[in-house]
Amino acid sequence: MLNQGTRPVAADRSVPAAASFWRRLVSTFAPHRSATTPIDNARISDIEGRVKAIDRVQAVIEFDLDGTILHANDNFLQALGYRLDEIQGKHHRMFVDADYAQGAEYREFWAKLGRGAFDVGEYRRIGKGGREIWIQASYNPVFDSLGRPRKVVKFATDITAQKMQAADFAGQLAAISKSQAVIEFDLAGRILSANENFLATMGYALDEVRGQHHSMFAEDTYRNSAQYREFWTKLGRGEYDAGVYRRLGKGGREVWIQASYNPIFDMNGKPFKVVKYATDITSQVRDTHALQRAVEQTHAVVTAAQDGDLTQRIDTGDKTGSIAQLCEGINALVDAMAGIIGQIKVAADTIGEGAR
Numbered sequence: 001m002l003n004q005g006t007r008p009v010a011a012d013r014s015v016p017a018a019a020s021f022w023r024r025l026v027s028t029f030a031p032h033r034s035a036t037t038p039i040d041n042a043r044i045s046d047i048e049g050r051v052k053a054i055d056r057v058q059a060v061i062e063f064d065l066d067g068t069i070l071h072a073n074d075n076f077l078q079a080l081g082y083r084l085d086e087i088q089g090k091h092h093r094m095f096v097d098a099d100y101a102q103g104a105e106y107r108e109f110w111a112k113l114g115r116g117a118f119d120v121g122e123y124r125r126i127g128k129g130g131r132e133i134w135i136q137a138s139y140n141p142v143f144d145s146l147g148r149p150r151k152v153v154k155f156a157t158d159i160t161a162q163k164m165q166a167a168d169f170a171g172q173l174a175a176i177s178k179s180q181a182v183i184e185f186d187l188a189g190r191i192l193s194a195n196e197n198f199l200a201t202m203g204y205a206l207d208e209v210r211g212q213h214h215s216m217f218a219e220d221t222y223r224n225s226a227q228y229r230e231f232w233t234k235l236g237r238g239e240y241d242a243g244v245y246r247r248l249g250k251g252g253r254e255v256w257i258q259a260s261y262n263p264i265f266d267m268n269g270k271p272f273k274v275v276k277y278a279t280d281i282t283s284q285v286r287d288t289h290a291l292q293r294a295v296e297q298t299h300a301v302v303t304a305a306q307d308g309d310l311t312q313r314i315d316t317g318d319k320t321g322s323i324a325q326l327c328e329g330i331n332a333l334v335d336a337m338a339g340i341i342g343q344i345k346v347a348a349d350t351i352g353e354g355a356r
Contacts, residue, residue, distance in 0.1 A: 059135070059156040065114045065149060067092040079135070079158045081128035095125045116141045116149040122159065134163040181257070181278040187236045187271060189214040201257070201280045203250035217247040217255075238263045238271040244281070256285035290323050298330050310338040 054060065059076035063069055069087050077084060080095065087094065092110075093101035100106050113119060120138040127133045137156035141149040176182065181198035185191055191209050199206060202217065209216070214232075215223040222228050234241060242260040249255045259278035263271040297314045304312040313334065314327040 054155060059137075059154075059158065061154045061156070063092055063152045063154070065110075065141075065151060067110050070151065076156065079127070079133060079156070080125070081131065086128075095127075097124075097126065113139055113141055113152050114149065116143065122163075132160070133158065134160045176277060181276075181280065183209075183276050183278075185214055185274045185276070187232075187263075187273065189232050189274075192273065198278065201249070201255060201278070202247070203253065208250075217249075219246075219248060235261055235263055235274050236271065238265065244285070254282070255280065256282045287321075287323070290319055294319065294323050294327050298327070301330060301334060305334055305337065310334055310341065 055073050055075075057075075059073065059079045061069065061072040061076045069090055069092065072084060072087060077087075080087075093106070096106065109119065118138060118140050121136075123135050123137055125133045125135055135156040136159045137154055139152055139154050142151050142153055144150045177195050177197070179197075181195065181201045183191065183194040183198045191212050191214065194206060194209055199209070202209075215228070218228065231241065240260060240262050243258075245257050245259055247255045247257060257278040258281045259276055261274055261276045264273050264275055266272050294314065301312045301314055304310075313331045316324050316327045316331070319327055
């Protein structure tokens, strides 16, 4: 597990447990000389100050080169839920999944540290009682005066809350992406990305739209208008827009969407992109328009009937579903009225002939 070409120096285990942790770290970094100069003392004081500051805000733990725990500060113990006497002298593997601890990756992790290479990143760890903890940490080999690694000091920050929040946000976004059409733009309106729902709605592949301007989805008259320019100016100021929009898909196909354009802000509160969430409502809009036309046509047929013209009918060739059934019903009603009036007329004519 250790570099066979370098014999590690054992970490000092003689410091009393009650000694302050920062003094242990100072002894790690301070120069080891039989006599110190004022410059050395100033350097030691500076190191002491820095280590105290780190100890106040970070979780710190020390290991032998084989991963055996030497010491840990209060921040680390609180983060993992242990007392010092519960972990001191045990191996780091107590903080990881059993499967990971038995794997080649974990053995190489400690072999790498033993060779004097550092490791940094986000790590999933297991606290007392099996509680999952995420840390942002660095594992730092500490070297002796001859440049040989002799122990490892880990500086860590508990990021469990941030990871959980990020997972929650990611889950919500994934759920939205499954059910809605999503597309991202820069503030100028250029397309950054789009999900499969959006691409299917508009009939494009991603490489056909990425880098293009949103205006490819708008009619010529609208895209060249002051209204359209103000639309993107408004979004660029960080103001959102929502409503029902008529857009053009591939080949000029009419697409209606219910959508919201949402500026996304950076940590300084400045907008840096726009995300649109949309639902394809083309069929509903077409049904609404068809119903409106049917109502207008029905009104015209009924008005004509009231004026004695029973020859007018609603054209059902462009209608489907319940709207077609409704129009066919109106036509049948007018047919029945025309038939009745025709019969009355025949009867009246017969009576008139008989009277003569």
